[in-house]
Amino acid sequence: xxxxxxxxxxxxxxxxxxxxxxxxxxxxxxxxxxxxxxxxxxxxxxxxxxxxxxxxxxxxxxxxxxxxxxxxxxxxxxxxxxxxxxxxxxxxxxxxxxxxxxxxxxxxxxxxxxxxxxxxxxxxxxxxxxxxxxxxxxxxxxxxxxxxxxxxxxxxxxxxxxxxxxxxxxxxxxxxxxxxxxxxxxxxxxxxxxxxxxxxxxxxxxxxxxxxxxxxxxxxxxxxxxxxxxxxxxxxxxxxxxxxxxxxxxxxxxxxxxxxxxxxxxxxxxxxxxxxxxxxxxxxxxxxxxxxxxxxxxxxxxxxxxxxxxxxxxxxxxxxxxxxxxxxxxxxxxxxxxxxxxxxxxxxxxxxxxxxxxxxxxxxxxxxxxxxxxxxxxxxxxxxxxxxxxxxxxxxxxxxxxxxxxxxxxxxxxxxxxxxxxxxxxxxxxxxxxxxxxxxxxxxxxxxxxxxxxxxxxxxxxxxxxxxxxxxxxxxxxxxxxxxxxxxxxxxxxxxxxxxxxxxxxxxxxxxxxxxxxxxxxxxxxxxxxxxxxxxxxxxxxxxxxxxxxxxxxxxxxxxxxxxxxxxxxxxxxxxxxxxxxxxxxxxxx
Numbered sequence: 235x236x237x238x239x240x241x242x243x244x245x246x247x248x249x250x251x252x253x254x255x256x257x258x259x260x261x262x263x264x265x266x267x268x269x270x271x272x273x274x275x276x277x278x279x280x281x282x283x284x285x286x287x288x289x290x291x292x293x294x295x296x297x298x299x300x301x302x303x304x305x306x307x308x309x310x311x312x313x314x315x316x317x318x319x320x321x322x323x324x325x326x327x328x329x330x331x332x333x334x335x336x337x338x339x340x341x342x343x344x345x346x347x348x349x350x351x352x353x354x355x356x357x358x359x360x361x362x363x364x365x366x367x368x369x370x371x372x373x374x375x376x377x378x379x380x381x382x383x384x385x386x387x388x389x390x391x392x393x394x395x396x397x398x399x400x401x402x403x404x405x406x407x408x409x410x411x412x413x414x415x416x417x418x419x420x421x422x423x424x425x426x427x428x429x430x431x432x433x434x435x436x437x438x439x440x441x442x443x444x445x446x447x448x449x450x451x452x453x454x455x456x457x458x459x460x461x462x463x464x465x466x467x468x469x470x471x472x473x474x475x476x477x478x479x480x481x482x483x484x485x486x487x488x489x490x491x492x493x494x495x496x497x498x499x500x501x502x503x504x505x506x507x508x509x510x511x512x513x514x515x516x517x518x519x520x521x522x523x524x525x526x527x528x529x530x531x532x533x534x535x536x537x538x539x540x541x542x543x544x545x546x547x548x549x550x551x552x553x554x555x556x557x558x559x560x561x562x563x564x565x566x567x568x569x570x571x572x573x574x575x576x577x578x579x580x581x582x583x584x585x586x587x588x589x590x591x592x593x594x595x596x597x598x599x600x601x602x603x604x605x606x607x608x609x610x611x612x613x614x615x616x617x618x619x620x621x622x623x624x625x626x627x628x629x630x631x632x633x634x635x636x637x638x639x640x641x642x643x644x645x646x647x648x649x650x651x652x653x654x655x656x657x658x659x660x661x662x663x664x665x666x667x668x669x670x671x672x673x674x675x676x677x678x679x680x681x682x683x684x685x686x687x688x689x690x691x692x693x694x695x696x697x698x699x700x701x702x703x704x705x706x707x708x709x710x711x712x713x714x715x716x717x718x719x720x721x722x723x724x725x726x727x728x729x730x731x732x733x734x735x736x737x738x739x740x741x742x743x744x745x746x747x748x749x750x751x752x753x754x755x756x757x758x759x760x761x762x763x764x765x766x767x768x769x770x771x772x773x774x775x776x777x778x779x780x781x782x783x784x785x786x787x788x789x790x791x792x793x794x795x796x797x798x799x800x801x802x803x804x805x806x807x808x809x810x811x812x813x814x815x816x817x818x819x820x821x822x823x824x
Contacts, residue, residue: 238327239254239330243270252281266286268287275517280413294311326359326360330380332381381786394559394560409563415524416517417517423521424521440465442461442462442476445480452592457595465604466505474507475510524543529547547564552591554579557571557641570640573637644669686717686819714815739813749803750803
């Protein structure tokens with residue numbers, strides 16, 4: 235089958251669809267890709283794509299702005315779509331872009347039948363679509379969860395790559411995140427460029443990405459400079475600066491900081507620095523990364539490129555970024571985030587702490603972690619990272635619990651039990667990306683709550699939503715299994731979560747009773763009461779810091795089922811089953 239994958243996202247997210255492409259090819263499909271024109275260069279880095287169609291998004295947007303000609307814009311889009319069909323005769327469309335624009339484009343490319351269905355001249359539309367009335371339709375619960383998590387990044391316990399895989403229907407294929415390797419000529423050219431700029435006595439290169447999508451997500455330039463100075467003076471590793479042209483000033487600031495550090499220390503010579511910010515095309519960037527012994531970076535597209543090229547990564551996640559959902563999809567990378575109760579911070583809200591998280595993680599902590607991996611090939615093991623005496627003996631500084639949460643990435647199938655309760659949370663078999671703490675944070679409430687969410691949400695999202703709707707049925711045909719063993723949350727968090735689940739259970743039960751009455755005695759009053767209860771469930775989860783992702787998911791799924799009372803009741807029964815099993819697990823007597 236010729237399948238057309240629609241992904242109208244940025245550089246990093248586009249690269250992260252590589253496992254989807256691999257999975258689709260493993261299922262026997264040819265894969266065409268629709269991406270935004272300004273990221274078409276990134277599509278060339280994907281392995282296994284048979285055809286790339288670059289959408290001229292900027293030109294189309296200009297056509298619908300004041301003063302533009304929307305009719306010419308529409309005609310241009312239709313011409314573009316016809317040319318795509320002629321160049322790549324697709325049988326189906328898989329849309330992984332949940333925006334209205336992505337859904338409209340997917341519907342256009344798939345065509346639609348005379349009955350308004352998602353089947354037409356371009357085949358069926360999978361992933362994110364639209365119904366005949368223009369309302370969003372999600373192909374399955376995983377697609378709905380992907381949309382929910384993208385509305386508020388930071389609330390998902392799953393890596394975005396795994397959500398892409400599950401929404402694309404390739405979760406049963408072992409994930410392979412391996413981008414196209416640079417050509418030998420590109421590698422040779424990048425190596426010569428680096429060698430010409432480096433001092434003769436160097437021992438290799440460490441790349442640094444100073445930028446990020448927002449200022450508050452950037453580790454301070456002064457910290458990068460302090461790290462660069464130690465890498466050179468203690469390991470003779472040359473820092474290589476990477477990034478887009480708009481980040482050149484960050485490179486200038488780092489070079490100035492290096493000069494100031496040398497002057498303060500009375501150093502005999504300057505710290506060398508190869509500044510390639512804004513000086514590499516995407517193929518050149520990929521070739522340069524392959525010469526690096528490590529990339530130290532914020533949460534960036536370069537991080538995902540390095541992971542796909544099998545380059546070790548030390549990544550720092552600040553403000554709204556956290557490694558659980560946007561971390562590098564590569565085994566054995568290291569991720570740091572500030573050990574603050576407020577991290578990750580919510581989107582769209584000013585920081586009440588003066589962006590303290592940017593300054594918490596020190597250059598010394600990053601250097602100690604980098605040095606261990608650069609000299610031994612491994613990150614500090616949990617027993618060493620948490621053992622101050624062992625670190626003192628080895629000369630390393632243990633990552634302090636009060637400064638950073640330090641994580642190592644690993645696939646679930648290879649997960650090692652790091653605490654007594656962790657084995658019950660691990661569900662191998664799909665190769666989901668997981669994290670293991672190197673800093674003693676495995677047993678904190680935040681980590682245990684994330685693991686509980688992974689355990690329950692995965693089973694819940696796999697459940698069908700098509701059982702017979704009987705309000706009295708509290709559990710679906712495939713019951714959700716709780717973790718083995720007692721609840722390991724603190725009493726305060728357990729009590730808080732249980733209280734919110736009891737409220738949800740009562741409301742979902744009431745919804746079932748009201749729905750049953752509405753079936754047999756339909757009236758405006760009964761309908762009003764039923765819809766009021768639906769809204770109360772939504773409000774409960776929307777206002778919850780623990781279950782807000784369920785609020786987004788409930789919104790997506792209930793709107794999709796809103797045309798049928800039976801469908802809404804089936805959905806309510808499924809959610810109540812999840813709530814009750816979760817509540818049972820939190821019970822002190824469990």
